[in-house]
Amino acid sequence: MLPIMFATPTPPCTPLSVSNASDIEQLISIGSALFDALHDDILLHDTHGVLIYANPAVFEHLGVKSGEDLSRIFSRAQQVEYQAQVQKTLATKQVHHMVYYIESVKRHQHLDEHISFYPIVNQAQVLLGVMAHRINQQYQQQLQLETKRTQRAYMRSLIDNFPYPIWMKDEEGTYLSVNRQFCTEFGFEHPRDVLGKNEQDLFDAEMAAQFKADDIEVMASGIDKRVIQKIQRVDGSIYWGYSHKAPVRADQGIIGTVGFSRDISEEIRLQSEISELENEYALLVNSLPIAIMVYNMDKRRIFVNAHYSTLVRDDGRHYLGKSPTEHWSPNIVNLSANLFEQHLQTVIDTGEPAYFDMIFSQDQAGQSINDVKMIPRRNKQGDICGVIAIVQDVTAIHESRQRNEYQAHHDALTGLPNRLFLSEKLQEVITRCAQSQSAFAMLLLDLDGFKSINDSMGHNVGDTLLQQVAQRLRAVTPEHAFCCRLGGDEFAILLEPLASVQHAKEFATHVLQVLHQTYQIDQAEYYISASIGIANYPLDTTQSDDLIRLADTALYAAKDAGRNTWYCYDSSLSQLTERRFHLANALRNAIAQDELSLVFQPIVDIASRSIQGVEALCRWDSKTLGIVHPSEFIPVAEHTGLMTTLGLHIMGLAFDAAYAINHATQRLIRVSVNVSARQFNNANFIDQVIALLRQNQCQPQWVKFEITETLLLEYSQEVLQKLNRLSQMGIMIVLDDFGTGHSSLSYLLKFPIQQIKIDRSFVNDIVFNPNSAKLIKAVIALVQSMDKELVAEGLETVQQAKLIHEYGCRMVQGYLYSKPVKLPQLLDYAQQNYVIPH
Numbered sequence: 155m156l157p158i159m160f161a162t163p164t165p166p167c168t169p170l171s172v173s174n175a176s177d178i179e180q181l182i183s184i185g186s187a188l189f190d191a192l193h194d195d196i197l198l199h200d201t202h203g204v205l206i207y208a209n210p211a212v213f214e215h216l217g218v219k220s221g222e223d224l225s226r227i228f229s230r231a232q233q234v235e236y237q238a239q240v241q242k243t244l245a246t247k248q249v250h251h252m253v254y255y256i257e258s259v260k261r262h263q264h265l266d267e268h269i270s271f272y273p274i275v276n277q278a279q280v281l282l283g284v285m286a287h288r289i290n291q292q293y294q295q296q297l298q299l300e301t302k303r304t305q306r307a308y309m310r311s312l313i314d315n316f317p318y319p320i321w322m323k324d325e326e327g328t329y330l331s332v333n334r335q336f337c338t339e340f341g342f343e344h345p346r347d348v349l350g351k352n353e354q355d356l357f358d359a360e361m362a363a364q365f366k367a368d369d370i371e372v373m374a375s376g377i378d379k380r381v382i383q384k385i386q387r388v389d390g391s392i393y394w395g396y397s398h399k400a401p402v403r404a405d406q407g408i409i410g411t412v413g414f415s416r417d418i419s420e421e422i423r424l425q426s427e428i429s430e431l432e433n434e435y436a437l438l439v440n441s442l443p444i445a446i447m448v449y450n451m452d453k454r455r456i457f458v459n460a461h462y463s464t465l466v467r468d469d470g471r472h473y474l475g476k477s478p479t480e481h482w483s484p485n486i487v488n489l490s491a492n493l494f495e496q497h498l499q500t501v502i503d504t505g506e507p508a509y510f511d512m513i514f515s516q517d518q519a520g521q522s523i524n525d526v527k528m529i530p531r532r533n534k535q536g537d538i539c540g541v542i543a544i545v546q547d548v549t550a551i552h553e554s555r556q557r558n559e560y561q562a563h564h565d566a567l568t569g570l571p572n573r574l575f576l577s578e579k580l581q582e583v584i585t586r587c588a589q590s591q592s593a594f595a596m597l598l599l600d601l602d603g604f605k606s607i608n609d610s611m612g613h614n615v616g617d618t619l620l621q622q623v624a625q626r627l628r629a630v631t632p633e634h635a636f637c638c639r640l641g642g643d644e645f646a647i648l649l650e651p652l653a654s655v656q657h658a659k660e661f662a663t664h665v666l667q668v669l670h671q672t673y674q675i676d677q678a679e680y681y682i683s684a685s686i687g688i689a690n691y692p693l694d695t696t697q698s699d700d701l702i703r704l705a706d707t708a709l710y711a712a713k714d715a716g717r718n719t720w721y722c723y724d725s726s727l728s729q730l731t732e733r734r735f736h737l738a739n740a741l742r743n744a745i746a747q748d749e750l751s752l753v754f755q756p757i758v759d760i761a762s763r764s765i766q767g768v769e770a771l772c773r774w775d776s777k778t779l780g781i782v783h784p785s786e787f788i789p790v791a792e793h794t795g796l797m798t799t800l801g802l803h804i805m806g807l808a809f810d811a812a813y814a815i816n817h818a819t820q821r822l823i824r825v826s827v828n829v830s831a832r833q834f835n836n837a838n839f840i841d842q843v844i845a846l847l848r849q850n851q852c853q854p855q856w857v858k859f860e861i862t863e864t865l866l867l868e869y870s871q872e873v874l875q876k877l878n879r880l881s882q883m884g885i886m887i888v889l890d891d892f893g894t895g896h897s898s899l900s901y902l903l904k905f906p907i908q909q910i911k912i913d914r915s916f917v918n919d920i921v922f923n924p925n926s927a928k929l930i931k932a933v934i935a936l937v938q939s940m941d942k943e944l945v946a947e948g949l950e951t952v953q954q955a956k957l958i959h960e961y962g963c964r965m966v967q968g969y970l971y972s973k974p975v976k977l978p979q980l981l982d983y984a985q986q987n988y989v990i991p992h
Contacts, residue, residue, distance in 0.1 A: 182198070182206055182207050186207065189207075189209040189211075190209055190210055192209060192211055193211055194211060194287060194288060194289050195208075195209065195211050195212045195215055195269075195286075195287070195288035196208070196209040196211070196212070196285065196286070196287060197209075197212060197285070197286040198274075198283055198284070198285055198286075199240050199244075199283050199284040199285075199286070200282075200283045201244060201281060201282065201283055203237060203240045203241055203244060203284070206283070215288070235252055236252065236269070236286075239251075239252050239269070239271050239286075240271060240284050240286070242271075243271040243272070243273050243284045244273070244281065244283075244284055246273075247273040247275070247281060248273070249270060249271065249272050249273070250270070250271045251268065251269065251270050251271070252268075252269050252271075253267065253268050253269075267288055268288065268289065269286050269287065269288045270286070270287045270288075271284055271285070271286050271287075272284065272285045272286075272287065316333055316335060316414070317335060317416075318335060318414045318415060318416040319332070319333065319335050319336035319339045319340070319414060319415050320332065320333045320335070320336060320412075320413070320414045321333075321336055321412070321413055321414075322402065322410060322411070322412045323352075323369060323410050323411050323412075324409060324410040325373060325408065325409055325410050326352070327352040327353060327365075327366055327369055328350060328351065328352050329348050329349055329350065329351055329352065329356075330349065330410065331345070331349070332345050332348045332349070333345070336348065339387060340356065340357075340387065341387070341389070342356075352366075353365045353366050354366075357386075358386070361385070361386060364383065368381060368397070368399055369399065369411045372399050372400065372401050372411050373401055373408050373410075373411060376401050376408060377401075378398065378399065378400040378401075379398075379399045379400075380396070380397070380398050380399075381396075381397050381399070382394060382395070382396050382397075382418065382422075383395060383397065385415065393417050393419045394417070394418050394419045394422045395415045395416065395417060395418065396415060396416050396418045397413055397414070397415040398413055398414055398415070399411055399412075399413035400412055400413065442459065442461060443461060443546075443547065444461060444544060444545060444546045444547075445458070445459065445461045445462035445465045445524075445543075445544070445545035445546075446458070446459045446461075446462065446542070446543070446544055446545075447459075447462060447473075447542070447543040447545070448531065448540060448541075448542050448543075449498055449531075449540050449541045449542075449543065450539070450540045451502065451538075451539065451540055452477070453477045453478070453495055453498045453499065453502075453541075454475055454476060454477050455473045455474055455475065455476060455477075456474065456475070456540070457474075458473050458474065462545070465514060465522075465524075465545065465547075466483035466485055466486075466514070467483075467485060468483060477491075477495065478491040478492075478494045478495050478498075479491040479492060479495060482494075483514075485514045485515045485516075486512060486513070486514060487513050487514070487515050487521065488511065488512065488513040489510075489512050489513075497510065497526075497528055498528065498541050498543075501528045501529070501530055501541050502530070502538055502540075502541060505530050505538055506530075507527060507528060507529045507530075508526075508527075508528040509525070509526065509527055509528075510526050511523060511524065511525060511526065512524045512525075512526050512545060521549075522547050522549045523547070523548055523549045523552045524545050524546060524547050524548060524549075525545070525546050525548045526543060526544070526545050527543070527544045527546075528541050528542070528543050528544075529541070529542050529544075530542075562574060563575035563578075565624075565638070565639040567617055567620060567621060567624075567639075568620060568621055568623075568624035568639050569624070570624050570627075570628065570637060570638050570639040570645075571636065571637070571638035571639075572638060572639060572640070572641075573638070573640045573641060575638055576636075576638045576640070576646055576648075577698070579636050579638075579648065580596075580648065580698045580701070580702075581698055583636070583648055583650055583691075584691065584696070584698055587650070587691060587692075588692075588696070592650075592651050592652070593651070593652040593690065593691055593692065593693070594648055594649055594650035594651065594652045594690075594691050595648075595649040595650075595652050595655075595657075595658035595661075595688055595689070595690050595691070596646065596647075596648060596649075596688070596689045596690075596691070596701045596702065596704075596705045597646065597647040597648075597649060597658070597661075597662060597665075597686055597687070597688050597705065597720075598640075598644065598645075598646050598686065598687045598702070598705040598706055598708075598709045599627075599644065599645040599646065599647065599665070599684050599685070599686050599709075600643060600644050600645075600684065600685050600686075600709055600713070601623065601643035601669075601682055601683075601684050602682065602683040602684060602685055602713075602717040602718060603682060603683070603717075604616065604619070604620075604642075604643040604682060605643070607619065607680060607682065608643075615675055615676065615680075618675050618676075619673055619675060619680060619682065620639075620643065622673050622675075623643075623645070623669060623682075624639060624645075626668050626669060627645060627647070627665070627669075629668075630664065630665055630668050631647060632649070634650055634651065635647060635648060635649050635650055636648040636650070646705075647665075649661055652690070655690055655693065655722065658688050658690060658722070659688070659720065659722060662686045662688060662720035663720065665684070665686065666683070666684055666686065666718060666719070666720065669682065669683065669684045670682070670683050670684075670718065683717060683718035684717075684718065685709055685712040685713045685717050685718065685719060685720070685721075686709065686712060686719075686720035686721070687705045687706060687707065687708030687709025687710070687711070687712055687720070687721055687723065688705060688708055688720060688721070688722040688723060689701050689702075689704035689705035689708060689722075689723045690722075690723070694723050704723045704727075705723065707723060707727045707730070708720075708721045708722060708723040708727060709721070710727075710730075711727050711730065734790055736778075736779065737779065737782065737786065737787055737790045738790050738793075738794045738796070740776050740778055740779055741774075741787055741790060741791060741794070741796055741800070742796065744774060744776065745799065745800070745803050747777060749774055749775055749776055749777060750772060750773070750774055750800075750803060750804070750807070751772075751773050751775070751807070751976075752770045752771065752772060752773070752804065752807045752808060752811060752977070753770075753771050753773055753974035753975060753976055754768040754769065754770055754771070754811065754825070754974060754975060754976075754977065754980045755768060755769050755771060755967060755972060755973070755974040755975075756768050756967070756971060756972045756980070756983060757769065757826070757945055757965055757966070757967045758965065758966055758967070758971045758972075759964060759965060760955060760958065760959045760963070760964060760965065760966050761959070761964070763971070764987050765823060765983060765984055765987060766823070766824075766965055767823055767824040767825070767826060767858065768815070768823065768824075768825055768826065768980060769825075769826040769828075769860070769967065769974075770804070770807070770808040770811065770825055770826060770827055770828075771784070771974050772784060772788075772800075772804050774787055792830065792832065795832075797830050797832045797833055798832060798833050798836055801829065801830055801832075801833035802833070802842060802846070804827065804828075805827050805829075805843070805846055806846050806849070806850060808825050808827045808857070809825075809846050809847060809849075809850035809852035809856075809857065810850045810852070811825055811977055812824075812825040812850075812852050812853075812856040812857055813850055813851050813852050813856070814977065814981070815856075815977075815980070815981065815984055816853070816856050818981050818984060818985065819984045819985060819987075822855065822856070823856075823984060824855070824856060824857060824858045824886060825856060825857055825858065826858040826859075826860050826888060827857065827858070827859055827860065828860045828890070829859045829860065829861055829865075831861075831862070831864045831865040834861065834865055834873075834876065835865075835873075839876065840876060840879055840880070843880070843885075844883075853884070854883040854884035854885045855884040855885075855886075857885050857886070858885065858886040858887075858888050858909065859880060859885055859886070859887055859888065860888045860889075860890040860911070861887065861888070861889060861890065862889075862890050862891055863889070863891065863892075863901065866889075866901045866904075866905060873905075874904070874905060877905050877906050878906055881906040881908070886908045886909060887905070887906055887907050887908055887909075888907070888908070888909040888910070888911060888945075889901060889902075889907045889909070889910050889911065890911050891911065891913045892910045892911060892912055892913060892933070902937070902940055902942065907942065908942065908943060909942065909943040909944070909945060910937050910942055910943070910944050910945070911944075911945045911946075911947050911967075912930065912933060912934075912944065912945070912946045912947060912963070913947065913948075914947045914948025914968075915948075916929060916930055916933075917930070917946050917947065917948045917949060917954055917958070917968075918948060918950075918954075920954060920957050920958070921951070921953045921954060921957065927957065927961075930946075930957075930958070930961055930963075931961050931962075934961050934962045934963050935962070938962060943965065944963050944964070944965065945963075945965045945966065945967055946958045946963045946965070946966045946967070946968075947966075947967050947968065948967075948968050949966045949967065949968030949969075949970045949971070950968055950969050950970050951970060952970065954968075954970070955970055
């Protein structure tokens, strides 16, 4: 019998591994802690079978309050059976079960219950009691029901949120279920507007018949069907739909169909475009002006395009299915079939592209040069499955490359090799001579006076002259020698083989003789000479750069020796070169170290001996080299590019002196400054002049700029604009060394020249040379007729001064009146306002 009352609640749960004396208390404690929250019924019995604990679910299940008598719920037979199962479990320590019926007070119904009995033992396997466990079937059923409801909700949500229409129909074609997208797609407000209806109720006759036929086929075959068909939306628009329809099976067999569809119109459109593009690509491949061939792993052709047939002048179909050795074009002149197959095999073996040339004979057109590129052909898995060969005609490119290479290595004007070609050729000759222990000579040639002819007679005459010089050099150069134009009027000859140094000298003499003969250009005769510098390999050096440098040094010496001659390099010339090198380096530091200064030579009125102006002349007293004459350092400055910087510095000193002179005398005395063509042609020259005038507080009317004919040789709008700008500012423009050029008179009409200085070379001869006297008279008369001022330079004797004055020249300059003096002495002269001839 079950006890009818429960004991007082026990303390909190303690570990089960306790002594036997406290087994009952431990069972109650454990039961309270573990089972109070369970929905299943739990009852604990001690070793005598007495009920010592029932969890709250027991009272909830039976519909009674905690502490009430539970015995009335059981019949006596059930109580006996229950107690028997408890005792059996205690006796056997095995699990036992029973089924019984009870009256639920709470629900007023009979319940069919299933109870399991479990023995309870401690860690020492000592029996402590029995636990009876009844599963709460109603709770489990409720949980299962809730789970099913949740699953159905998820399934419904999944179906309704599926982006494609989904439906299920019975075997009669009646719709049992559809999702929201189905309604949206076909224009129904709610699935209930569809359920219970068939295709004929919902769609037009054509679509309904189509859908019905599909369902019948699926149910009859039991196989899924995939179909692409046109579907009409509710708005009347038509799209391509992909539908998947499947049979629905139950125990009794196929009971309907289920399916979904999606809009694949865009895919159809893209597929159509792809198909169209494939056709276009196929047409393109066959229209390309390149040959394309595809080979399989057996090196047999499986594709050739139309251009290949044109290239080999044969029907391309003859090549399909055959290897190169089985069918090879006789028009391929540089490559055998075996070699071509070797290239194919290499690409197959290595997976790397191959490149080579293929030359085809082209009947009367000669030959065509073709680039061949072989690349591995791979399948979807990336494995090599053949080779693609692309053949492109590069004849035009090859010819263009040859032209470009020729142009890069040859002078466009004369057709001779150029400086680049010389560098390559020189290294080649040095290597060859080093191996054969032979010699050769490097000759550098520069035309004497070419610039004057080119500038005065025009570039057309100058270019024609250079072409005729090149023709003569080409004719005189031996077969194995090398002649080139370095640029401008400079040429070079590599004389190889060289029997001796004397051989080079004799050859140079012969070249000078050939070049110094008359040149006929536009029915006019011209004469020109040349200077030649010679350096010998290996006598002078074995290095290519040194060879050119030494020949250039010898050329410089030839020009210094009077031109129209040759000079063979020797060690003494190195001293001259070294001197110029040290001059250039020292000149770079001369400005910073304040080594440059000015002296001034008066320009005098020949009648009154009054000072009309002064010419500023630069002097250099180097801390390392001593006093260096302008004739030595000015050419170095021009050659090294220092002239612009040097000219600006001298101009600043002259402007400062002009301020001092004009403030001391309180009358206008202009200071002449020599301006080189390089300095004048600087893009910022005018701005530099303005800045220096402001910096030195110098008025423009205190200054004269002396320019030479070199600046005016070629009429230039830019030169004219600059000279006009200077003249408008108040700076006087003076033409120096008048009469030494070829077109001097024309300058007086073209440019704003206010003063002209007659070159000292004419003044020196007027006493003893009647022709010079006549020329001076003519120049003075011409200049005076143009209302220009005239200054005669280089007067050294009283006789010269007397004649110049008689001829009508009023202003003179020279040692007769004063050597160049420093500023303090000049100020003394200026304050006296006259000088006494020496």
